[in-house]
Amino acid sequence: MGLLAIFGIHNDTLNRVVSLLILFLVVIWLALIYWTYADARRRIADPMLVGCATLCSVFPFLGTIVYMIVRPPEYLDDVRERELEMQAAEARVAQLGYMLCPHCDAEIERDFLRCPNCMRRLKSPCTNCSRPLDPRWKVCPFCEAEVVQGEPQPTRRRRRRTGTTSESAAVAEVTEAQAPHVGDSR
Numbered sequence: 001m002g003l004l005a006i007f008g009i010h011n012d013t014l015n016r017v018v019s020l021l022i023l024f025l026v027v028i029w030l031a032l033i034y035w036t037y038a039d040a041r042r043r044i045a046d047p048m049l050v051g052c053a054t055l056c057s058v059f060p061f062l063g064t065i066v067y068m069i070v071r072p073p074e075y076l077d078d079v080r081e082r083e084l085e086m087q088a089a090e091a092r093v094a095q096l097g098y099m100l101c102p103h104c105d106a107e108i109e110r111d112f113l114r115c116p117n118c119m120r121r122l123k124s125p126c127t128n129c130s131r132p133l134d135p136r137w138k139v140c141p142f143c144e145a146e147v148v149q150g151e152p153q154p155t156r157r158r159r160r161r162t163g164t165t166s167e168s169a170a171v172a173e174v175t176e177a178q179a180p181h182v183g184d185s186r
Contacts, residue, residue, distance in 0.1 A: 029060050029061065032057055032061065032064040033054065033057045033058060033064075035064070036053055036054055036056075036057035036063070036064050036067050037050070037053070037054040037057075039067075039071065040053040040054060040067070040071070042075045042076060042077070043071055043072045043074070043075055043076060044071075044072060044076075045076060053067050053071070101115040101117060101118060101120070101122065102122075103115065103118050103120045104117050104118040104120075106118065108122065110132075111131070111132050112132070113125055113132050123135070126140040126142065126143060126145060126147070127145065127148070128140060128143045128145035129142050129143040129145070131143075133147055
């Protein structure tokens with residue numbers, strides 16, 4: 001009765017109500033400290049940051065509110081689960097043979113020689129069986145023919161889109177650049 005009398009309350013019933021209200025606020029404050037600690041352990045991997053978040057929540061109510069604003073948006077278990085799902089999806093995609101063109105990111109298949117979207121050469125054909133060869137191979141796995149290394153691939157010049165005459169000139173330049181590689185009899 002002495003402490004509450006300081007606040008000017010002399011009624012026993014009112015003293016009990018205020019005492020219960022203070023007890024209720026203290027219990028909620030302690031519960032918020034525990035909740036902050038438990039939530040931080042599920043969301044933050046660093047034990048020092050978990051301790052800082054818990055220490056921050058010791059400041060009545062305000063610390064927990066600040067923690068709720070700056071806490072990570074998802075649980076560590078959810079992050080791990082999402083990463084595992086992504087790895088499993090990537091493994092399924094790799095198993096299905098889904099590939100992307102390294103130049104334009106269009107969907108291609110393993111046996112494409114050229115990208116159907118950007119028309120760039122992806123692989124060279126075998127000289128014997130015309131199947132696509134990986135540039136690292138020394139022997140064609142389909143017909144066992146030796147792969148000739150070091151052949152310079154013909155380079156294509158970029159066509160200009162200004163008019164039809166410049167496009168036909170660019171096609172002629174590409175044809176001239178490829179001609180010596182096809183049937184060079186020197």
